[in-house]
Amino acid sequence: MSSRTRTVSGAFQSYIQGLFQAPRGTQLRMSEGMETDSQALNHLLTEASVDWKGLTGEIARQADALLGGDDSALILDESAFAKKGQASAGVARQWKGRLGKVDNAQVGVFSALCRGRRVTLLDSRLYLPKSWVEDE
Template sequence: MWASELEEALLRVGHRFGRADPRRRMRAYVHGLLAPVGRKSSWQLAEHAAHGTPHGLQNLLNRARWDAAGVRDDVQAYVTEQLGEDDGVLVIDETGFLKQRETSAGAQRQYSGTVGRAKNCQVAVFAACASSRGRTLVDREVYLPKSWTSDRERCQAAKVPVGRGFATKAELARVLVARARSSPLPFPWVTADALYGQDGHFRRMLEEAELGYVRAVAKSQQVNRTMAACGPRAGQPGRCRADQALTCPTGAAVIRPPPDTANTNAARTVTNNRHMTVRQFTTRKKMLLNSGNSELQLEY
């Protein structure tokens, strides 16, 4: 069944590669990535595909013309059919890819969550779709540091599209969410860590789209005081530190799900659990969960 499903997916995106040669190389490349190959270098992937040299796979990645945006759209449509549910969550996060040299687009010495310290690497922001039926990646954007976007010759050598300027990771996240909203992917909730949680533009974008969200924030970040806040100023308007809003002795805070989920059973279960579960999505961090208009009490 797995093999037949993979073949269906590859056939679905095959027309985005135009000629027969790129299509065959794409299939060999995907099969190699999914195979138990130790290191996913072009040499080892070519060996797995029984190619004499890696030149064909390198040409696919570096020089061949194919519609990457179209492949992404086809993948999102396929994911919607296979995994799409009303309990969908769009997960935003970045990851790093270690590199030996700085010739790959965006590669330089920078922090990589993969190794937990600064290393020479590429960094990309990813969007994944998770539901009760499964999870998978659905989109990506490579992060280009200012040292790259200010050097047009370097960008040209790495085949960075003309006109691509500097964008923060939070700005890239907003691009991913906007594209996902224009796709058929169903996701009433979005989650992200503190890198994106501290970005006010990201939060406002989600609220304007009436999307529920779970976002981590630094403990010192100022947030709106909830009506469930404890202490002498409980119930008073104003702002306080995030850790003060989330660590009351009574263990309560207020959340506001999106209007279309405020009265559902899934939303109500949040008030009855000791962890932050929203539509079967659980986070073990103490996060803020704000959106919409209706208020519910959340216990930890």
């Protein structure tokens, strides 16, 4: 029996571009007008092995080489996104700083490197409220 490895680098690049270009971040919309198809994106997101820690580490190393120095700053911030219902991961009644109140939201935690007027996103994580973490 032969072992087959499917290369996903092209699909991964298209996925990242699609996240920025598609008006709605659905897999089908992201694959339209790109050099990959919906099936390749589906494989990437459901079955392929992606070294996310390695990717974010490389992004951080390259950002530091370009923007790092005595006059640079590491920015850590959270941002809440309004959500209706409970279908999205991490949605709960939680603090929404921009609105100054507790409401149904998803919260992301972001890190960025800044030097002068130049800034780049380094990493992001979805904040999971205690009710999500403790729910089996």
